[in-house]
Amino acid sequence: MNFASDNIVGASRPVLDALIAANGGAEPAYGADGPTRAVERRLAEIFERDCAVFLVATGTGANALALSALVPPYGCAVCHREAHVIDDECGAPEFFTGGAKLAGLPGVGAKLAPRTLAEWLASLSPSVKQMPPRALSISQATECGLVYTPGEVAALAEIAHGAGLKVHMDGARFANALVSLGVSPAEITWKAGVDVLTFGATKNGCLAAEALIVFDPALAEAMPWLRKRSGHTLSKGRLLGAQLQGYLANDHWLDNARHANAMAARLAEGVTALPGARLAFERQANELLPVLPRETAERLRAAGAMFHPWSEASLPEGERVAPHETLVRLVTSFATTEGEIDAFLAAARG
Numbered sequence: 001m002n003f004a005s006d007n008i009v010g011a012s013r014p015v016l017d018a019l020i021a022a023n024g025g026a027e028p029a030y031g032a033d034g035p036t037r038a039v040e041r042r043l044a045e046i047f048e049r050d051c052a053v054f055l056v057a058t059g060t061g062a063n064a065l066a067l068s069a070l071v072p073p074y075g076c077a078v079c080h081r082e083a084h085v086i087d088d089e090c091g092a093p094e095f096f097t098g099g100a101k102l103a104g105l106p107g108v109g110a111k112l113a114p115r116t117l118a119e120w121l122a123s124l125s126p127s128v129k130q131m132p133p134r135a136l137s138i139s140q141a142t143e144c145g146l147v148y149t150p151g152e153v154a155a156l157a158e159i160a161h162g163a164g165l166k167v168h169m170d171g172a173r174f175a176n177a178l179v180s181l182g183v184s185p186a187e188i189t190w191k192a193g194v195d196v197l198t199f200g201a202t203k204n205g206c207l208a209a210e211a212l213i214v215f216d217p218a219l220a221e222a223m224p225w226l227r228k229r230s231g232h233t234l235s236k237g238r239l240l241g242a243q244l245q246g247y248l249a250n251d252h253w254l255d256n257a258r259h260a261n262a263m264a265a266r267l268a269e270g271v272t273a274l275p276g277a278r279l280a281f282e283r284q285a286n287e288l289l290p291v292l293p294r295e296t297a298e299r300l301r302a303a304g305a306m307f308h309p310w311s312e313a314s315l316p317e318g319e320r321v322a323p324h325e326t327l328v329r330l331v332t333s334f335a336t337t338e339g340e341i342d343a344f345l346a347a348a349r350g
C-alpha cells in the first residue's frame with residue numbers, strides 16, 4: 001500500500017532484460033555505444049523529427065542541464081511556483097546555469113495560465129537591475145497531476161517565444177500525460193512550441209535514465225560539454241542506453257503508463273466513494289490529490305499505507321481543506337496492483 005510516489009518501485013522486466021542483453025562484450029564508452037545510438041534513432045522516430053538526445057541518470061540533472069542551455073547566468077527562468085525545478089532540486093538549475101534565477105508564478109493545479117505568464121512578462125522592467133527572462137519551464141504532468149493539452153502548451157509557448165524565451169518541458173511523467181491526452185509525442189512537444197524536453201523514464205519503468213531531448217540543434221551546441229561537467233556523461237553509457245532501449249521497445253513505455261493511469265483511475269473511483277472524501281482536482285494521469293477526513297488518513301497510516309501530505313497552495317477557487325481534513329497525494333506506477341488498491345480502500349473504510 002505504497003502510494004508515496006512512482007519512484008518507490010524498481011525497474012520493469014523488459015528494462016532489466018535489455019540491460020542484461022547489453023551487458024556482454026565491448027562497447028565504445030561515453031555514449032558512443034550501440035544501445036545509445038539506437039535510442040537516439042528511436043526517439044527521432046517517436047518524435048517524428050531529428051533531435052539531439054542526451055541521456056542522463058536523473059530528472060534533476062536533465063532539468064538543470066536543459067535550463068543551463070537556455071538561460072545565461074544573468075537571466076531568469078519562469079515556472080509555476082510549485083514546480084519541481086524551483087522547489088525540489090536543491091537549487092540545481094541555479095547552480096548549473098551559474099547563477100540564473102527562477103521565478104515562480106501562481107496557477108491552479110500547478111498549471112500556468114497564459115494570462116498569468118503574459119501579465120508577468122509585461123510587468124518586467126528592461127532595467128539592468130532586473131534579470132531578463134530567457135526560458136519558460138512547464139511540468140507535464142504537473143505537480144498536482146494535471147496535464148497541459150497541446151493547445152494550452154501552444155498558447156504558453158506563443159507568449160514565451162514572443163518575448164524571446166525558450167520553452168522547456170519537465171516531462172518526468174511525460175508518458176502518463178501523453179497516454180492521458182491521447183495525442184502524439186510530436187503534437188504535445190515541438191509542434192506546440194517546446195524547445196527542450198526532459199523525457200522522463202525513471203518513474204515509469206527505468207532504473208535511472210532520462211533523455212534530454214533538444215529539438216532545435218542550435219540549443220544543443222554546448223550540451224556535450226555541459227553534460228560532461230555535470231557528471232552525467234556515464235563512461236559506461238550503454239547502461240543508460242540499454243535501459244531506454246528496453247523502455248521504448250514494443251511500446252513498453254506506453255503500456256506502463258497506461259497501466260499506472262488505469263490504476264489511478266481505479267483508486268480515484270474508490271477514494272471518491274469513501275465517506276467525507278473528494279478529489280481536489282480531476283484525476284488525469286497517475287497522481288490524485290484527495291481531501292480526506294483526518295481520521296481516514298490516520299487509519300490508513302496505522303494500517304501501513306504510505307503517502308505524502310500535499311501543499312494547498314494551488315487549490316481551485318472555492319476548495320477549502322477544513323481543519324478536520326487533510327490534502328494528500330496518491331501516486332500509482334507501472335507496478336501498482338489492483339490488490340494494493342483494494343487493500344488501501346478497505347483500510348480506509350476500516
Ligand SMILES: Cc1ncc(COP(=O)(O)O)c(C=O)c1O
Nearest residue numbers: 058059060061084139143170172
Ligand atoms: C515533476 C518532477 N520533475 C522532475 C523530477 C525528477 O527528479 P529526480 O531528480 O528525483 O529524478 C520529479 C521527481 O520527483 C518530479 O516529480
